[in-house]
Amino acid sequence: MDQFISPTLGGALIALSAILMMGLLGRITGISGILGNLLPPAPARGGEAMWRVAFIAGLLGGPLLLQAFTGDSGIGAPVVGLPMMILGGFIVGVGTALGSGCTSGHGICGLSRLSKRSFVAVGTFMATGVATVFVVRHLL
Known part of the structure; x- marks a missing residue:
């Protein structure tokens, strides 16, 4: 049962964070863009x-908290x-620069906004x- 509950809860939390980012800050939850805009x-x-x-x-911090409370x-x-x-x-960094975003930005936020560019990127x-x-x- 935990193999269903944990991923479902995790997916719901990811969706909630994307909704809150867009609703409260007007921003897309794309990790490469969030991090990239902190760097020179x-x-x-x-x-x-x-x-x-x-x-x-x-x-x-999420995995560190999980480690502290559960040992894993x-x-x-x-x-x-x-x-x-x-x-x-x-x-991965080069790919996100060339693709104008990462899996979280295109896969979660882009697809939900029906972005054609994100459909191509995810595919x-x-x-x-x-x-x-x-x-x-199979080959190596």
């Missing part, structure tokens, strides 16, 4: 920076070394993910 060359300042920092702190962060141990994680992060990264899993599991 033109970092956000004042109130704009405050909500961005709070959002990122919540993303990082829900994330799991890394399955690759630090160099591969850095390379993967760089590749592209889902197809790429399927192809990657196929290659890694």
Whole structure:
């Protein structure tokens, strides 16, 4: 039963955060944009920076709180070394820059707003993910 309840509750909380971000701040819940606008060359300042920092702190703090209360962060141990994680992060960063957003921005907020660009982006990264899993599991 927990395999149904936890993901359902998590999805509902993600949807709630996207609704609150759009309703209260008029902003799309795209993690790459939220983080990217805190970094140079033109970092956000004042109130704009405050909500961005709070959002990122919540993303990082959630698993830490879960770990403190349950003994399990829900994330799991890394399955690759630090160099591969850095390379993967760089590749994801380049992809979000080229795609004008990330999976959360396009997949959650863009699709719900019926954005054509988001439908193309989601189709592209889902197809790429399927192809990657196929290659890694069946060809390598």
